[in-house]
Amino acid sequence: MFAFLPGEFLVKIKILGSAAGGGFPQWNCACRNCSRLRAGKLQAKPRSQTQIAFSPDDRVWFLVGASPDLRAQILSVPELVPHADAPGLSPIGGIFLPSADVDAVMGLLHLREFQTFFVFATPAVQCVLKTENRIFKVLERGDLPLQWQVLSNNGRLGCHLSASPGESPTFVCNTISLGGLFPDYVSEEFLRAAEPDDATLGFLFEQDGKKLFIATSLSGENAEWQKLAVSADVTLIDGTFWSNDELQRTRRTNKTAREIGHLPLSGSDGLLAQFPANATGRKILIHINNTNPILDEDSPEHRAVLEAGFEIAYDGLNISL
Template identity: 40%
Template structure:
C-alpha cells in the first residue's frame, strides 16, 4: 500500500499567485533550492484504486501528474474510489468541482460539521447535486475504525483535532469536534500505520498516542515561527491562533517530533509559501533535516 503526496503546500500553493515574498520570488526565478508545490492533498491505496484525501483546488494538475490514479480500464475511468475531507476549508474541498463529470454519485466521507459547512456556508455539495451528485458517508469520531469500499487492506480511524472551522461555517465562532480531523491509515495486511494531520494546532494526549504508535507521521508544516505572518506584514494573526503549530520554539512541532522513536519516519506537509524551510539551503531547512524530519514534496510516495 502507498501514500502518494499529490500536493504539499498550504493554501495558495508555492509560489502563491499574488505573493512576491523572498520565497515566491525565488521559485519564479528558477532557484535550484526552491521547488514549486501545489496545495495539499494525498492519495492512499493502490495499485489501481485509491482514496483521495482532501480535494485541492489544484486537483486537475495533480491528477495529470499522477498516472497511477488513471488505470484506464474503460473509455472513461478513474482510480479514485472515494474522497475523504479532513475539514470543510476551501483549500481542501474546491477540487470536488473538478470531479463533477463522474458518471455515478461521488463517494464522500466527511464529519457532520464539515458536511454542514459544505451544504450551507459554502454549498459545494448542493451544486454537485446538479452534476454527478454525492454519496455522503459520515465519519465516526468515537475511535471506530472504518474502511473504504474498493480500497483493499486500508483501515482508517478519524481523530478530532482542536481547530476553528472555515470563515463561512455556520458555527465559525463556536467550534465543535469534527471541524478538523487527523487520520490514522492502517495497512491491515502488514499492520503498519501512518498518522496524517495537515492542520494541527495542538498536540493533545489523543494526538500524541496516535503519533507515538504510527510507523510514519506526516503532520502540519505550515509555519516555521508562530509570528511568521505578522513579522512579514501579511496578517495580524499568529500561526497557533489559526490552528497551526509552528515548527520552531518551545513546544513547537520539531520538539514534539523529536520525542518519537528513532524508527518513526517523520514528515512535514501543508507548508506555507513564507516558511523558510522551502529554501533547501536555509539554516531552517538544515535544522529540520538535522532533527531527522523530512519536508514533503509533490510526487513523494511512501510504502507502508
C-alpha cells in the same frame, strides 16, 4: 464496483501537492521565498497545494483532502486517470476530508463530471458543504450521485473494497479531533450549532498491521496526536509555519500561526519539540506555507528539520507502507 485482489499489498502513498493554501509561489505574494523563487535565485522546489492520495490495492485510490489544484494533480499521475477497460470510471473511489477549509474542499468541484465516489467527513463538515455552500450540489447531479459517509471525530471506520459480506475491512480509518477552527466563511448560525471537535480531523489509516498517520493541520490544542505519531510507520504532519509570528513578519496578516490553527515548527513548545522522541516511523512535514524558511534548501531552518530527523514533503514524493 471495485475488484478486490486478495493477498497483502504495500499501501502506496503519493504526495501530489505539499504546500499550504496559495501554493509556492503564491500569486499575490512577494515574500523573500516567493520573490527569490520567481527570480530563480532560491534553491527550492515549487509546490502545489497539499494533496495526498493512497491506494490499498494498487487499483482503487483514495484522496485525503481535495485541493484547489486537484485537476492538474490528477492529470499528473497515470494511476489516477481512468483505465481503458472502464473508461467512465475514475480509479478514485473516495475522499477523506480533514476539514471544510477552502484548501481541503475546493478540489471537489474539479470532480463534478457526473462521477460517483464516497466522501468521508464529519457531520459538521458535511453540513458546511451541504447547507452553507450550495455550489457543492453540483456533485449530486449524476445518476449515481456521490455518497456521503459520516466520520466521527473520535472513531474507527472499517473500509471494505470487497462486496462479499463477512470479510474483514481492507483498511481501517481511525479519526481524532485535532482541535482547530471552522473556516471563517461559515455563518454565525452554523457556528452556534456545530460540534467544535468536528472542525479538523487527523487520520490514522491501518492496513495489514501498517499505519499511516496524517495531520495536515495541527493546532496542538489536543495532545492525542502524539500517541498516533508514536504508533505510525509514516507520519505526514503539519509543517505550515516555522515561527509563530511568520505571517506578521512577512506582513501577510496580523494573526499568529497558533491563532489560525497551526502549531509552528520552532520554539520550545513547537512541533519539533513536541514530536514524541520515541516515535520510530518516517516523519514527513507537509502543508508548508510559502513563507516558511524550510523551503529554502540552503537555509539553517531547512538543515535543522533534517537534523531533527524529519523529511520535507515535495510534489511527486512516493511512499510505500
